Amino acid sequence: MSRRHSIQNIFITALRNALTFVKKDMKIALSYKFQFIFQFAQIFFSVAMIFFIGKMLEGVPNKHLKVYGGDYFSFALIGLAVSSYLRAGLVTITNDIRQMMNQGTLEAVCAAPVKYMSLMIYSSLWQFLFETIRVSAYFVLGFSLFNMKLQNPNIPAAILTMLLTAMVFLLLGTISCSILIVIKRGDPINWIFSSLGALLAGTMFPVSVLPGWLGRLAMFMPLTHGLEAMRKTLLMSASVSDIANNLIALGGFVIFLLPLSFYINKISMTAAKKCGAFATH
């Protein structure tokens, strides 16, 4: 077989496996009908809550918010929407893996001829897809019911930012899952990036509000850069060069996390195989 053919085969197999996982996870998600409906209903309540907080702050001049156009509702809604990728990358995927461990499915999946790293990535695809739908729902609701306004948004730059942010969280998610398979509960990566990240990255408030040293620490959180770039592109029509610093930071996280995630996955899976962790929880 020629090299081109074998690469084509690898690509087709990967795509087929990815679709198989997405289909399986979608069917399972839809089988919990109430949870599925409530997840969307919850978006309405979150958006409404931010809208009323925004109403309360309307007309109050704020130097921290001014950088982002001054409208708190749009500012916080973008924060909430983008940070839901963090939830998909770290919380939901690790919950899924934990459920597979408890159910005993993980061992059967690991017995299949698929690379473990690929298994982790495939397992997370549905969550990212679902979060993308949820993020869209945040914006649709914001525009249609709550009069959200974006000033000449730079959509291509926003999509680029979103893709980079999602990639960072996908890699963090695979690291988190790899560790979880060995240690079972209390994964430190998850804690640092989901709990600490949500506070430091400024989901609901500008990072400039934080005291100096905390603000500097926030720069080490990928969500900080994702949020800032998204807000600047959607609210201030910033160009790619305007958000270059954030994009470089996100790109840096990808470059740093890509080999690290493969390495941690390899050593975690070896450790799991040594102690028989696929079949225990």
Add this chain to the structure above:
Amino acid sequence: MQTVIEVKNIEKTFKLNKSLAKQFFAPFSHWEKFYALKNISFSIEAGQILALVGANGSGKTTLIRIIADLLLADQGTVNIAGQNIKSNGCQIRKKIGYISSDERSFFWRLTGKENLKFFGCLYGLSGRLLERRIDCCLAEFDFEKESRKLFRDYSAGMRKKLTIIRALLHQPHILLLDEVTNSLDLESAEKIKDIIKKYICAAPSRAAIWSTHRFEELNQLCEKVLMIEQGRVAFLGNVSQFSYYLKKQKQLSRAM
């Protein structure tokens, strides 16, 4: 004859929590080594079914999971069709059909057929070929009707059958069967033994390891027997030699 599985000097230890008394005398180490397998060597030729027997906790499942590439041995090598499992794990897993003693290993909110489609895809099957294989296996096990039910509604026996169907879908060279007849009624157990025997005989490069507690299954199915006691090989030979070995062991225990 072609050697399909070759296991050489396998050793496996697990870390166990020390008892309080032992921790008192050696307070800086909380673990002690427990030998699950020690110096296990054997080989299986094409067309053979090896019976793996031994008491509970003797190390049968540990050995099967090492061969299935789900557990890493501390020492020794496992070669499947001439390939080393340590360096070719992913490729070798394609050749293996593993039937674990755990029947829960499916997605409970999917139907039996949906589960089979998912696992079939992971083993590289797709489209019409996958559909055909699933239909063929379901018909052979008389499981078409049940395959439309959700997995969560299955009885233990039905779960076991689905586990066997899953392992046969990709037509593996090697079957690893861990206490496969445990939750099955007599009729189903007989049927499955027939299917497995036919499956192994159907192609020249196939072989199986059949872990069991039921000695009557040895005569029906297996050519070779490996008995493990406390992680060590207690007996390795053919079935008639094993019957003689058992008789001798009984006589010895009576004499004592």
